[in-house]
Amino acid sequence: MGERNPQTATGSNTDLVGLYRQMRRVRTFEERVGELFVRGLSAGSMLHLSIGEESAAVGVCAAMKDGDTFTTHHRGHGIFLARGADPDRMMAEIGGKETGYCRGKGGSMHIADMGLGHLGANAIVGGGIPAVVGAALVAQQRKTGAVSIAFFGDGAMQQGILYESMNMAALWDLPAVFVCINNQYGMGTRIDQATRATALHERAVAFGLNGETVDGLDVVAVRDAAERIVDAARGGTPGFLAIDCYRFFGHARKDKSPYRDADEEEAGRRKDPVAFARAALVEAGQDEAELDAIDAAAAAEMDATIDFAARSEEPPLSSMFHDVFAVGEPEPEPLAVRIDRVLARN
């Protein structure tokens, strides 16, 4: 089992700077995704930005170790980036390009990378949750020491599959963690319009898991809570962590959130984990010029992702038939080939 990232794990005296840098990278990446869409370079408009939720991605990933695996929901760019993804390949995937993580087949909602333990983002609300039970089961049986973490939104709290999954994880003492990024909304539905039971972690506790809720404003608090929950899971007690935050913008690129009033949005956007971390660092005497340099480096890094995606090629049409089954298995016969074959016989 590997080590936690020394730049963001507890104990390092540069940890908050490291957390801030990662959150800034996530924020800037998401801003560039918005730009990719506006420039007409994205594959479609179903792009879900995690702006306002950076502490969840960065805080939880700081508690993970090499070898750990995870799945995400449809708003998972930040989590993957915080786990070490190459932003160029991410942006290319979001553009549906050959150089992307999934060769342009998956896109924003289906990004994955087995090398980094990313078992896949998902466009089915709740769809990625049970796979972590399976991954945790293997980790337990093979004694690898790995933990598997499912990231999902508050909307998935009303999907039955979450409860089937948590129950099995608790029953079998699996190293599994369920992380609910509670940005208060599932599309236009506020959490209290979806459930009476808004103390989300209590549900996990009822199934025999460790359960906590943490305020996502403070990335250090998120990281510390995640370390408690993840460490316990590694020891055989699965856990659940709800992270309270606010979805700063619309559900996807075309949604202007007409169902939220301006006052609410303004108050919500004041819960800004990136600004909060920066203020805390300045308060503690951090040189602002250094923070500016971090911001500038993130901007340069993420600007380059758009150029990379724009320069990259569309996948070749023949790739359509690859990967339906394993390499070496016969590929599906293209329609046009079949039609020619059938007509030639007559």
Place this chain on the structure above:
Amino acid sequence: MAELTYRDALKKALHDAMTEDEDVFVIGEEVGRYGGAYGVTKGLIDEFGAERLRDTPISEPAIVGTAIGAAMAGMRPVAELMYVDFIGMTMDQLCNQAAKIRYMFGGQIGVPMVLRTQGGTGRSAGAQHSQSLEAWVMHTPGLRLVMPGTVYDAYHLLRQALRQPDPVVFIEHKALYAISEEIDLDVPPPDWGRAVVRRTGSDLVIVTYSRQVHHALQAADALAGQGIEATVIDLRTLNPLDFGTIRDAVEPIGRVMVVSEGPLTAGVAAELSARITEECFDFLHDPVIRVAGEDVPISVSTALETASVPTPDLIAETARKMLV
């Protein structure tokens, strides 16, 4: 006559049905305040209130199951699944419950509900939001299946679906919401379950439904410029299936192409092809040719997405090959 979009025709159908029948109500994710992910129910909550435009948590099996119970208890629910792709989560409720209740219980009670949803490609929405899953539904006895391709049909088929005694799965096409037609909704619709011949020509018959009706008509126009005349049949409902209209067109011509956006293997086109072959065998000059989706998932890449389902070009090219 009025200019209407497919989206607004659907909304008007719900509006008119809800006005006429107090038992009709809509239940699903984002159907009320938000107005539907594709805007079909926008504004209806202002007129009919939150009880009749019931917003739900993200709990698809329970949405469909609740509609089943409400239908058995005497109401006429319209359950909405935001994407047909989510039907997988509801298959037990739909196929083991709704489809079988009348039969298992010896005809005591039916489930008069409509499951409205949308499918198909066209938005780079990726593998889990772009499928054409009508074959899954068509394969289950006890379910009606409607796939409107025109604005007029969007209105009238939904009105007719809401008068059926049995569960109806009503699948819209996401690429059609914005199409508009100058139509007179007062012209009485064809009887429930009837196909419509959209174009007549004596060289071949193209049998299709939903968005592929438009692709087939575009192809037929292109072919006409080259001296090939096609008949285009819009099935409108896949269950009931109007085989009489197919037979009447096929027998004198003897050359048939079936077009479907769903995957080729074991799909709707396969069923139609088998049936035509069985029933019209002596009249056929050529095998029935299926033009359908490739047997692959849908990619987010726009290039791959477009190439994986039938296009007007592919239909026209295939027709030319059939006629050489």
